[in-house]
Amino acid sequence: MLPPHDALVAELSELIAIPSVSADPAHAGDLARAADWVAARIRGAGGEVEILERTGRPLVLGEVPASRSDAPAVLAYAHLDVQPPDPLELWESDPWTLTERDGLLVGRGVADDKAHLFMLLKATELLAAAGELPVTVRFMIDAEEEVGGHAVCDWAAEDSGPASAAVILDGGYATATLPAFCTALRGICFFHVSARTGERDLHSGMAGGGALNASEALLRSLTAVLPGPGGRLPEPLRAGIIPPTDSEVASWSALPSGAEELEAQGARPADATAADEFFVRTTAEPSVSVNGIESGSPHLQKTVLPVEAHANVSIRLAPGQSAAEIAPVFERLLRGAAPPGTTLEVVLRSTGEPAYIDPESSAVQLGLDAFEHVLGTRPILTRSGGSIPVVATIAARGVPAIVTGFSRPTAQMHSPNENIPAGAISEGLGTIVELLRRFGALA
Structure with missing residues (x-):
């Protein structure tokens, strides 16, 4: 069912080629072009879309109806803006040309967050075209995530539309081989x-x-x-x-140790037990x-x-x-x-408010099953010491969210030669297709 790798890369290349840098006013036109590109894909999947400009930058809101009546609705989030490419001299290829080398796809925004945005759009399109989309997908695509904007949060807080779950693709694997769901943020x-x-x-x-x-x-x-x-x-x-559950704490044993995390960041432990308690202290x-x-x-x-x-x-x-x-x-x-x-x-x-997603919710459990079915590995449940404002907004509405992604710790996000594994495009797309299929069972 999935298109061949080369076709997917060619289509993603169109989005990577748009220098949608939200921090630079000179790229305002590029943000608009990227928003139009996203809107065209939503319309192409049979959906309706509008582009709002609440704070001078576009916010793409779209809805692709399910292939059956009385289906649940799912919110889908990713962002289309990217970091500036500087310093250009450290790039091994043009940052706006998606380049495949050494098993990686390299380009500004490929990991953060355009490949993930593409996966959401393409998975919806493929299922809708086959008449097999089991949920109504309600897109909210941000163009100011990289500059700390809150337009999408304001919209999500005001929204009264249906939402049985949310898919937020703005993250990655916990390790090179271990997928992860983030269930809490500070x-x-x-x-x-x-x-x-x-x-x-x-x-x-x-x-x-x-x-x-x-x-x-x-x-x-x-x-x-x-x-x-x-x-x-x-x-x-x-x-x-809200303390971490026993299952959360147990799953953290699969992560690098606190001592390794500190050493990798060139940091020193705050006290004698800080390394042993690293994940509890920094996330819970x-x-x-x-x-x-x-x-x-x-x-x-x-x-x-x-x-x-x-x-x-x-x-x-x-x-x-x-x-x-x-x-x-x-x-x-x-x-x-x-x-x-x-x-x-x-x-x-x-x-900024913290967020908590019940790891035992049916949406999270369906998501874990979907990822394990496609990837052969059940995602680890992690917490983040940082903040993603839109997650907090959605969680405050009582909507369980899958917060995840397919980039790796070596993605070099916000740095030259940003990358994602070449195989992650098909891998991620197939996983999101399966996730949407399983979400059809939501109430």
Whole structure:
């Protein structure tokens, strides 16, 4: 049923050739061209489509009806925008020309996220053309994922259409040979904190030991939200977390060890047990990071007591938590630890909600069965320490989602020579066809 490899590569090449860089206003026309290309495929599959421009970039919304009446509906997400190709001199071939070499397909956006977008479109088209599409596929294709846009999230939150499940193809394998479903992602609250302790900087010889120091006052405030000796945050910041299931924890044993993960990133463990608890700490627990700090004159021999100190500090929210509940607790802890006489300003600059997908849901189980049937390997269930806003939006609606992909850890996404295994095109397409078939059993 699947077209030959060369035909699939030729069609995908058309999309790769469009330099749909969302970060560069000079490519606004290319974003529109890519949106038109996607819209044409949805119409070609027998669907209806519209292109909205909520924030100056296109959002493609389309629907291809099922081949039978009373069928369930499935949301389908991928994004059509890509990162800039720079530095061009490090590419071994033209970034906008899909090139096959050494068993790989190489080109900007092939792994993140155009091959996945192509798989969703082509799988729907093939099933619809055969009169065998068992679900109505409702596309929501983003053109601002790479610049942190929220148009698709706003639409998904407002949408009242049917959705028994969602397929979000914006990810990849856990290892070179192990497919993965992401069932939880962390959220974030990002704060800017400023401490002021007087009218002006003071001479450390004249006032040191007697006057407040803004650097020290800020550090004492931050200590109240940082982890204790066991690596866990204070209990008020852990409220509401959904712990990983036994099956999730067991599946993580198939991943590289925490020590290997840290070494691969050139990092050092935070404490004696951090490597052993790496996946729990980075995906299932909240974490606080001091992202930047500034006070006084750290590069000059200037013996003063700084009157001002500033820090950017963020907390990654664990699945089950919410920004509305944790942000005020975070601020209360900071203020409670500030030394008397400190004027502390706490500004919440941005938030993102965590997401949790029940791994026992029928949609996830059908997805695991479909992937195992085609790939011969049952996907591992993983959590992500980062955030995908659209997943959180969909999860908040109670819609179970399959969050996955077919790229590999060596994909070099956001870097020169971005790639995906050549065989992943047919492999992924066949798997998504089987996934949609099995989703026909959803209520």
